[in-house]
Amino acid sequence: MTKKILITGATDGIGLETAKRLYSEGHTLLLHGRNAEKLATTEKTLANGTGAGLIYTYKADLSRLSEVDSLANVIAKEHDQLDVIINNAGVLRVPETITQDGLDVRFAVNTVAPYLLTKRLLPLMRPASRVVNLSSAAQAPVELDALGGKKRLLEDMQAYAQSKLALTMWNNALAASYSNEGPVFVAVNPGSLLASKMVKEGFGIAGKSLSIGADVLVRAALSEEFAGASGLYFDNDKGQFGPPHPDALNGAKCASIVAGIEELVGRSKP
Numbered sequence: 341m342t343k344k345i346l347i348t349g350a351t352d353g354i355g356l357e358t359a360k361r362l363y364s365e366g367h368t369l370l371l372h373g374r375n376a377e378k379l380a381t382t383e384k385t386l387a388n389g390t391g392a393g394l395i396y397t398y399k400a401d402l403s404r405l406s407e408v409d410s411l412a413n414v415i416a417k418e419h420d421q422l423d424v425i426i427n428n429a430g431v432l433r434v435p436e437t438i439t440q441d442g443l444d445v446r447f448a449v450n451t452v453a454p455y456l457l458t459k460r461l462l463p464l465m466r467p468a469s470r471v472v473n474l475s476s477a478a479q480a481p482v483e484l485d486a487l488g489g490k491k492r493l494l495e496d497m498q499a500y501a502q503s504k505l506a507l508t509m510w511n512n513a514l515a516a517s518y519s520n521e522g523p524v525f526v527a528v529n530p531g532s533l534l535a536s537k538m539v540k541e542g543f544g545i546a547g548k549s550l551s552i553g554a555d556v557l558v559r560a561a562l563s564e565e566f567a568g569a570s571g572l573y574f575d576n577d578k579g580q581f582g583p584p585h586p587d588a589l590n591g592a593k594c595a596s597i598v599a600g601i602e603e604l605v606g607r608s609k610p
Contacts, residue, residue: 342393344422345561346370346415346461348402348454349429351378354474354530357554358426359386362561368394370415370422372429374401402429402453403439405605412460422464424561426472427454427507433496443489443604446496450503451487455510455601467522468567471511472560475527477577479505479585487600506597508573508584513594515571524570527584528560531576552576 345362349355351373363369363386373379379397386395396418400411415422431449439448458471465471480501485491487506493499508527515525530553556576560566566574573584587593 342366342368343424343562344368344370344419345424345426346372346422347426347428348372348457351375351382353428354550354553354557355426355428356382357550358428358557360389361554361558363393363395364390366392368396370396370398370419372398372400372402372411374399402457403431403441403443403445403448405441405448405452405456408453408456409460412457415461416464419464421466422461422469423466424470424472425458425461425465426474426557426561427458428474428557429453430474430504432500437496437499438489438492441489441604441607444486444493444499444503446493446499446503447487447489447506450500451506451510452601452604454507455598456605458514459605462518462523465523469523470561470566471514471523471525472557473507473511473525473527474557475508475511475529475573475584476501476504477529477575479508479588481585481587482506482509482597484596484600487597488604505585505587506601508588509594509597510601512571512584512588513591513598516591516594519570522570524566524568526560526566526569526572526574527588528556528574529576530556 345367347355350359350371376399383395400407437445439445478501482502486493511525511527572581575582
């Protein structure tokens with residue numbers, strides 16, 4: 341059975357590779373990017389390949405919470421159901437680290453935007469639907485003042501690692517909150533040092549094949565293996581489910597992250 345799947349950050353890297361796989365299998369794709377030309381190129385690339393699904397494209401800058409909100413509005417207006425959300429978009433190193441909302445861009449894009457987008461689109465999802473959140477092997481204890489934009493983190497990797505743990509923590513908090521009615525929330529480390537633009541810019545190396553990450557994201561989106569995995573963490577470096585950072589297993593700490601994000605989301609509303 342074909343699915344309707346939203347992929348953020350779908351114009352390059354793991355997101356693009358995953359889109360190619362899913363489109364070739366006939367699934368309908370909602371592709372997000374922040375550059376209109378790259379979105380058009382991605383759509384053309386997919387359409388020229390093998391696949392019978394439909395393609396919808398959506399442009400939004402996920403560092404701006406107002407644009408995340410608008411993106412959710414447009415998707416909800418055009419679609420009455422959604423089977424999978426793959427929150428793939430992420431940033432590590434950028435020239436300007438503070439967003440228009442006054443947040444560290446890593447927290448804005450990697451943590452807050454996927455939370456807001458997912459929460460807004462939950463009414464389109466069913467118990468069997470899935471939310472796949474791209475976590476990382478890099479996870480560091482979250483400073484709530486840094487999440488809220490009150491403290492500036494000077495090191496790119498520290499900000500990134502905190503943002504990815506925060507993502508994993510809200511993943512687990514929502515999995516617990518929606519345990520009875522779904523959907524499935526799963527956090528996935530797609531593999532360390534894959535050949536993405538982020539790895540090239542952040543570490544100056546070519547990286548390993550993107551297919552490693554795309555393989556596990558397709559499995560997380562569709563396979564029976566992940567059907568009962570809500571609230572779990574899949575570590576693709578080890579090829580199995582395993583424990584994330586201990587803070588992600590602490591219900592009280594996860595709840596505090598959600599409360600912090602909800603405060604930011606509330607502040608951003610007109």
